[in-house]
Amino acid sequence: MPPAPEAARPPAAPDDPVERAAIAAALARGATRGRLLEILLEVRDAKGGSGISEPGLRAVADRLGLFPSEAYEVATAFPAVNYATARPYATGERCGDLVCALLHGAGGTGVCRNRCDGERPQPAPRGFAAYRAAGGYAMAGRLMADPAAAAEVLGRIDAHQAVGRAGVGFPVAEKWRQVMAAEGTPVVIVNGDEGELAIFKDRFILENEPHGVIEAALVAARTVGADRVFLYVRDDYAPIHAILRRALEEVAAAGLAEGLALELRRSGGAFICGEETALIASLEGRPARPAERPPFPTARGYLGRPTLLHNVETFYRITAAWGGAPGAPAAALLHPETRLHSVSGRVRAPGPKPVRRLARLADLVEIAGGMAEGHALGGMVIGGSSGTLVTADDCRRPLAELLAAGLRLGTGGAIVLGAADDPRAVAARMAAYLARESCGQCGPCRVGTAKAAQALAGAGALDRPLLDDLATVMGEASLCALGRNAGRFLGRLSTLADPTP
Ligand SMILES: Cc1cc2nc3c(=O)[nH]c(=O)nc-3n(C[C@H](O)[C@H](O)[C@H](O)COP(=O)(O)O)c2cc1C
Ligand code: SF4
Structure with missing residues (x-):
């Protein structure tokens, strides 16, 4: 039948x-x-x-x-x-990810600062009144009264040479102009997914300066002519959701949101949710899977409309272009030379560290309170979950030399390893994380991350030709940067002295 x-x-x-x-x-x-x-x-x-x-x-x-x-x-x-899962996500137990495993592996202690970081105090953000009293929302208000001020805003952002802070460093003003040149009413999206392992810089900004981020999003929306703004924030940042809901109400009550729909949305708990086209798919009620480009979201994004999407840090920092409303502790970020490093692992005081002109990676250890008791510097994982393993010797070399040789700081993550930590085990965990987070849509990434995780997890000598092969295929044929960066991570393993103990 x-x-x-x-x-x-x-x-x-x-x-x-x-x-x-x-x-x-x-x-x-x-x-x-x-x-x-x-x-x-x-x-x-x-x-x-x-x-x-x-x-x-x-x-x-x-x-x-x-x-x-x-x-x-x-x-x-x-x-x-948590649909039909035997093991619910976000249960409050230890997350077991790389930093967590390093710190808690042999019954040790320490703050993971990744998914299982429940013991931190409630955040105390600068509120609406204090932000406004310091000059905040002046530019947003001016644009409402005089839409022609949009040209001035663009000019200021040009002069400020603002670039995206999600890793690639694309010029901000150019992105805004692309959106303005496209057909249709634009949409603005604040990307606060921050799903990458051991990165917590956006959390720091949102916990301290929610109004700086919202003001920048309002200015962006008024400048490009958008009618809708989404704040897309990682699902397990619950205290931040409450902060943002309140902040949005205050902004609406002050009349600053007139003609704009402002909405907080939560992400779905996967690293890929932060990739811009996957994020847009999730806002449209579809699975978070990256799309081919072109068309770029600036031309055809959310529901086919031109979409201006930036990272939280990018939005916050551009307030400096029109003066902003600096307030401690995030004000250091308003200086263009400051980088916000998420430092975790074997240090005494892990956390977000705004640093101006970092000379050597090893300096991050001092900035984070020194090495944890009983540990000597054994290297670092730089740039995030698909970042780069850097040896202790390289950490002590001038950073400029490493950058010239191709090291990328990415979103500024630095996981500090101890001399007794096994770099192969670290690489294996990173590969397993990438295999778990691959959306599985394209073969090179789906199969490549799984094979790499298997190869690194096994005992015995590393199969370097296999890893090099995977690095090439994934680097060249993956659809999105998750697979391509995973390829780069594997490729760089071969340049390490020897990741086996
Ligand atoms: C797997 C993956 C995850 C990403 N996650 C984030 C994220 O959590 N937050 C973010 O701002 N950008 C993330 N991105 C980058 C976005 O696709 C996009 O380039 C970025 O949000 C643009 O911001 P910007 O203009 O401020 O640099 C991710 C990219 C990939 C490939
Ligand atoms: S590269 Fe990986 S994460 Fe990106 S679309 Fe392909 S399978 Fe998905």
């Missing part, structure tokens, strides 16, 4: 009254496909962390006019949704 058509099925409804109420409430806040991920996260929260049930998912799909398979594809693509 052929299966019954969808329309002939009885309406789906979960047994659990809490879930039924949560679904109704989430749908009442907005029943659009674009809100699908957020609806699933809201239901998860109402259920105390466990994911939506299968009948619940079908009920949501029915209401949004989706096939159950479409809703299922989204629910299973985001770990944070």
